Amino acid sequence: MSLRHALLGVLSMREMSGYDIKRHFDRAVHFVWNASDSQIYRELRQMERGELIVSRVVPQEGKPNKRLYQLTDAGVTELDHWLASPVERPYSKEPFLLRLFFLSRVSYEDARKLLEARLGEVESLLDVAAERLQIFSDPTRSGRPEALWWQTRLIEGMRRVQSAEGAWLRELIRDLDTSQRNEAGEPGARGEGGQGS
Amino acid sequence: MSLRHALLGVLSMREMSGYDIKRHFDRAVHFVWNASDSQIYRELRQMERGELIVSRVVPQEGKPNKRLYQLTDAGVTELDHWLASPVERPYSKEPFLLRLFFLSRVSYEDARKLLEARLGEVESLLDVAAERLQIFSDPTRSGRPEALWWQTRLIEGMRRVQSAEGAWLRELIRDLDTSQRNEAGEPGARGEGGQGS
DNA sequence: CGAGACATGTAACCTGTTACATGATTCC
DNA sequence: GGAATCATGTAACAGGTTACATGTCTCG
Numbered sequence: 001m002s003l004r005h006a007l008l009g010v011l012s013m014r015e016m017s018g019y020d021i022k023r024h025f026d027r028a029v030h031f032v033w034n035a036s037d038s039q040i041y042r043e044l045r046q047m048e049r050g051e052l053i054v055s056r057v058v059p060q061e062g063k064p065n066k067r068l069y070q071l072t073d074a075g076v077t078e079l080d081h082w083l084a085s086p087v088e089r090p091y092s093k094e095p096f097l098l099r100l101f102f103l104s105r106v107s108y109e110d111a112r113k114l115l116e117a118r119l120g121e122v123e124s125l126l127d128v129a130a131e132r133l134q135i136f137s138d139p140t141r142s143g144r145p146e147a148l149w150w151q152t153r154l155i156e157g158m159r160r161v162q163s164a165e166g167a168w169l170r171e172l173i174r175d176l177d178t179s180q181r182n183e184a185g186e187p188g189a190r191g192e193g194g195q196g197s
Numbered sequence: 198m199s200l201r202h203a204l205l206g207v208l209s210m211r212e213m214s215g216y217d218i219k220r221h222f223d224r225a226v227h228f229v230w231n232a233s234d235s236q237i238y239r240e241l242r243q244m245e246r247g248e249l250i251v252s253r254v255v256p257q258e259g260k261p262n263k264r265l266y267q268l269t270d271a272g273v274t275e276l277d278h279w280l281a282s283p284v285e286r287p288y289s290k291e292p293f294l295l296r297l298f299f300l301s302r303v304s305y306e307d308a309r310k311l312l313e314a315r316l317g318e319v320e321s322l323l324d325v326a327a328e329r330l331q332i333f334s335d336p337t338r339s340g341r342p343e344a345l346w347w348q349t350r351l352i353e354g355m356r357r358v359q360s361a362e363g364a365w366l367r368e369l370i371r372d373l374d375t376s377q378r379n380e381a382g383e384p385g386a387r388g389e390g391g392q393g394s
Numbered sequence: 395c396g397a398g399a400c401a402t403g404t405a406a407c408c409t410g411t412t413a414c415a416t417g418a419t420t421c422c
Numbered sequence: 423g424g425a426a427t428c429a430t431g432t433a434a435c436a437g438g439t440t441a442c443a444t445g446t447c448t449c450g
Contacts, residue, residue, distance in 0.1 A: 002292045005295065009298060009299040019428065029295075029298065030289060031289050031294075032290075032298055033290055033295050036410070037431090038430095038431075039409080041431060062418065062419060063419075063427090063428050064428065065429080066428085066429060067430080082296075083296055083300065087296075087315050091290060092229065092231045093230055094288065095284070097229040098226075100350070101348060102280060121286055147301045153297070154297045157297075157362065157365040161362050161365070163361070165357075165358050216400065216401050236439080239438095240437090242403095259400095260401070260447075
C-alpha cells in the first residue's frame with residue numbers, strides 16, 4: 001500500500017489539497033511513484049476515515065473551494081513506522097524485459113525498433129534527472145537541506161542505473177546489427193516460415 | 198495487460214498446465230514478471246473464453262487431473278502483435294526509491310539499515326543472474342538457440358543495471374558514514390535539531 | 395506422522411485505470 | 423470561441439493479493 005505512504009510523505013512537507021498533491025506528484029515524485037487524480041482523491045478520503053489525516057475546506061472566490069489535508073499524530077507515526085520498516089522486495093514487473101524474453105519471435109527490424117524505442121525512454125529519463133539536478137542546485141531554493149541531500153542522491157542513483165541500461169542497450173543494438181549483416185548469426189529473427197502481419 | 202502476454206509467451210514454447218506455468222514463472226521468468234497461482238488460473242480461463250488458447254483435460258492416476266493449454270492461431274497473432282507494438286513507458290513504482298525521497302525523517306541508524314537491506318536484495322539478484330548464466334551455458338541444454346541468445350543478453354543487462362545500483366548504494370552508505378562521523382554533515386537524521394551549513 | 399509436491403480453483407478484498415460530470419476564470 | 427487551469431469527485435471495470443478448500447501420493 002505504497003500510495004498511502006507517498007501521500008503521507010508529501011503531506012509531511014506541508015498542508016496540501018488533492019490537486020496540489022497531484023501536481024507535486026507529476027513534477028517531483030513522478031519517477032518514483034505515480035497515481036491518477038481519482039486514485040489520489042479516493043485514497044485521501046479513506047485515509048481521513050482512518051484518521052491518518054484531517055481536512056478543512058477553504059472557500060475561494062472565482063475558483064472551486066478546496067479541501068486542505070494535514071497529517072494527524074497517527075499519520076506521522078504511520079509514516080515514520082513505514083520508513084523504518086523492512087524493505088519490500090523489488091518489483092518484478094518489467095514489461096520491456098518481458099518482451100525481450102520472447103523477442104526471438106520477431107523480425108530483426110521489429111526487434112531493433114523496440115530496442116531503439118527503449119533507448120529513447122532511457123535517454124529521456126536521463127534528461128529528467130539532469131533537469132532535476134539543475135533545480136536542486138538553485139541556491140535560492142527553499143526547503144530543508146537534509147531532504148535535499150537525500151533527493152539529490154536519489155537522482156544520482158537513478159542517473160547511474162539508467163546510464164548502465166543505456167550502455168547495455170547500445171551494445172545490444174550494435175551486436176544485433178553486426179550479426180544481422182554477416183548472417184552468421186544468433187539473433188532472433190524468425191526468418192524462414194514468416195507470416196506477415 | 199502484460200500477464201496475458203507473459204502467459205501467451207510461455208505457452209508459445211510448449212503446451213502447459215496452470216501449475217506448469219506457475220513453476221516456470223517462479224524459476225525462469227520471475228525477475229521480469231511474477232503472478233500468484235490464483236491469478237494465473239483466472240487469467241487462463243478468461244483467455245480461453247476469449248479463444249486465445251484452448252485446453253484439454255488429461256486424466257492422471259494418483260494425482261489430480263490436469264488441464265493443458267495451448268495457443269490458438271488468434272493467440273499466436275496476439276502475441277506477435279504485442280511484441281511488435283510500441284513499448285510501454287517504464288513503470289514508475291519503486292517503493293525503495295519512494296522511501297529514499299523521505300528518508301531525511303529517520304535516524305542515521307534506520308537509514309543505514311534500509312540501504313544495507315536494499316544492497317542485500319541487489320546482491321541476491323546478482324546471484325540469481327550468475328546462476329541463470331550458468332544454466333544457459335550448459336551445452337546439453339535444449340531449446341532454440343535464438344531464444345537462448347536473447348535470454349542471455351537479458352540477464353546480462355540485468356546484471357549491469359544491478360551492478361550500477363550496488364555501486365551507488367555502497368558509495369551512499371560510505372558517505373553517510375563519513376558525514377555521520379565528523380558531524381559536519383548534510384545527511385538526514387532528524388535527531389538533535391539544528392546543525393546548519 | 396507430517397511435510398511437501400501435485401493440481402485446480404473460489405471468494406473477498408485492495409489497488410489502479412478510464413471515462414465522465416461540473417463549472418468559473420484566464421489566456422490566446 | 424476554445425483551451426488550459428483550478429478543483430473535486432462518481433462509476434465501472436481491470437488487475438493483483440490473500441486466505442481458504444480439497445484430496446492423493448511420496449519421502450524421510
